[in-house]
Amino acid sequence: MDSTGNGHAVVVGASMAGLLAARALSETYERVTVLERDSLPTGPAPRRGVPQSRQLHVLLSRGAEVLDELLPGLTDDLVADGAIRLDPQIDTTYYLDGRAIAPAPSGMTVLGASRPLVEHHVRQRVERLSNVAIRPGVDAVGLLTGRGGAAVTGVRTNSSDAPELAADLVVNAAGRGARALTWLRDVGVTEPDRSRVEVEVVYVTRNYRWEPNHLDGRHGLLIVPMPGTPRGGAAVHMEGDRWTVALFGLIGDTPPVDDEGMLAFADSLPVNDLAKLLREAEPLDDPVQMRYPASERWHFEKQRRHLDGFLVVGDALCSFNPTYGQGMSVAAMEALILRDLTRARTAALPARFYSAAAKAIDAAWTLSVGSDLRFPEIDGRRTALDRTLASYLDRYRLAATVDPTLARTFLRVAQMLAPASAMVAPGHLIRVFRGSRRAR
Ligand SMILES: Cc1cc2nc3c(=O)[nH]c(=O)nc-3n(C[C@H](O)[C@H](O)[C@H](O)COP(=O)(O)OP(=O)(O)OC[C@H]3O[C@@H](n4cnc5c(N)ncnc54)[C@H](O)[C@@H]3O)c2cc1C
Structure with missing residues (x-):
């Protein structure tokens, strides 16, 4: 043996x-x-x-697929127990650099289910x-x-x-x-x-009662932090007819845990959807804060x-x-x-x-x-190639706000269904060039 x-x-x-x-x-x-x-x-x-x-x-699409392969029918069981299947491109508003990526049905599924x-x-x-x-x-x-x-x-x-x-x-x-x-x-x-990247992320999570009219009927929202605004937030419709809302800051930017402070934090984000949700929805529990100092790999x-x-x-x-x-x-x-x-x-x-x-x-x-190193405050090695790629990806994100195909590829990469190289596929380069001009 x-x-x-x-x-x-x-x-x-x-x-x-x-x-x-x-x-x-x-x-x-x-x-x-x-x-x-x-x-x-x-x-x-x-x-x-x-x-x-x-x-x-949130359980990403690739994770849900693998869980079903290891434990057949698991995601169906989760849905039967109240978890929500959502299409990340049409059911969720996904803000990159303060602008929503183009909505369209993507065929992908993300599971809105609590960690427990x-x-x-x-x-x-x-x-x-x-x-x-x-x-x-x-x-x-x-x-x-x-x-x-x-x-x-x-x-x-x-x-x-x-x-x-x-x-x-x-x-x-x-x-x-x-x-x-x-x-x-x-x-x-x-x-x-060991590789270590000091991101100093702080999360504050709280649950609210879900109502069908919230967020214009969508089931999720993600406001991704961006250079100059190292803070963001998310809301996901979960089991138990609730929203789980998270406010997060990078590089030590700390979301508060009192009602007024949370609202002020949400108001300071580049778009007002999350602040609106916090004003409309009924809180179900107390906010909980957690610090995450660094990504770490052995x-x-x-x-x-x-x-x-x-x-x-x-x-x-x-x-x-x-x-x-x-x-x-x-x-x-x-x-x-x-x-x-x-x-x-x-x-x-x-x-x-x-x-x-x-x-x-x-x-x-x-x-x-790669995304963390967009923030100049975060230490890490940046080569000339990284900088060229970063400036291409800035244009990509902008183009994805008007081009649903680019938005879908971005999401397939983020959901771990496609390699990052999919975003530099030859057919996409011209779309990025055209789309970013159109979006500007
Ligand atoms: C704020 C936050 C948000 C996150 N959001 C997401 C998300 O949206 N999606 C996602 O996929 N992931 C997310 N993650 C990451 C996710 O929680 C973990 O990757 C996942 O739980 C896998 O962790 P693990 O099983 O390796 O370890 P853990 O979940 O940390 O579990 C370790 C286990 O080992 C036990 N243990 C420890 N020492 C011993 C010992 N000596 N003897 C016996 N038992 C021991 C502990 O009690 C615990 O049960 C998030 C993490 C954080 C911090």
Whole structure:
């Protein structure tokens, strides 16, 4: 029994990345045990170990597709439980640089569902798998190694009845700031290189009662921050006939948590839709603030030597500026990679996994960091090519306000259904040139 399958796999963390990894491994491992430090709610509810669960979350189109592949019918179940399917181009007003992109039916679907509802449904489905056991209230505290320190053979826990758990594969899905790196150092493994972009994002989320006449009947709104105005906001129609509204600032621009302050923040945005919604809709709870200091990525794919039998996934491997909504979708894509590699009984699983995951992460990271680096206050390397591309994309965004085809391609990239290169496809260059002149 080894990391090519057939034995016991232990996953640390029963949030999105951990549950999906457990689902992936359940196909080839005899037993999968998921250790979770929190006690787990029986229904959809926020919890301590996932502080972001009170903040606005959106499941991107690619993420919804992958969830349905791993757990067939999951998005139908979510919709049956009140989640809203929305077309990001026609049901949502999407403001780029203060102007709405051209509306048209896009054929894409985004899911308006709260983070606790999504996690609840995923957890229920994973709990039903006969060879998966979720053990709440167990804190994993370190690794057990063998073969002279070359392989992981299990985890140490805080549980008095099972302080050591033997495993053929240990997956760390313990989230951002996870102790995966400390665990590696403890067993004498050098930590990988890190990329970090200090974005200093602050979110304030609050729920309001949804009424059909709000936002002229649309189901979503996104006002993307732009250079000079590093603040934005979003509203999404969710389960429970509610709007989940988020105000967010970058580079430390902090949305307030009192009614008057929130309104003043919304009034200061380049368009007034969100302020109008806040004035019309009835608040259902108190606003909740959360700080997110930096996007962070660990480059395991560049390491020459890997600990056999150990993987890091989800936010612990890479966490993205949340305003682009990529985290759950990338975690799902990593689970799909894990499923395919373990199905194929791939040897050298860690090296193959990190190399394939790096491609999925690269696409999302390039997009989010590329957008972050539009803000001169954010530190990062900008090459001459980046600057040329940035000025093309400025024109692209402008042209997308009058050209629905450009708007659709932009959304396909943002929804992770197409690579960023789709925006520089030959047919699009001329459209960008013409469209940006027309829009001016
Ligand atoms: C403000 C904000 C908004 C976001 N919005 C979006 C969005 O719109 N769309 C989107 O796709 N993503 C969004 N994200 C990102 C998304 O929340 C994460 O990418 C997603 O939850 C996957 O995270 P994860 O499972 O890797 O880790 P987490 O969700 O952080 O979960 C880690 C789990 O591990 C457990 N754990 C930790 N240590 C241990 C231990 N030692 N032993 C046992 N258990 C342990 C924790 O209790 C927790 O359950 C947002 C993030 C933030 C901060």
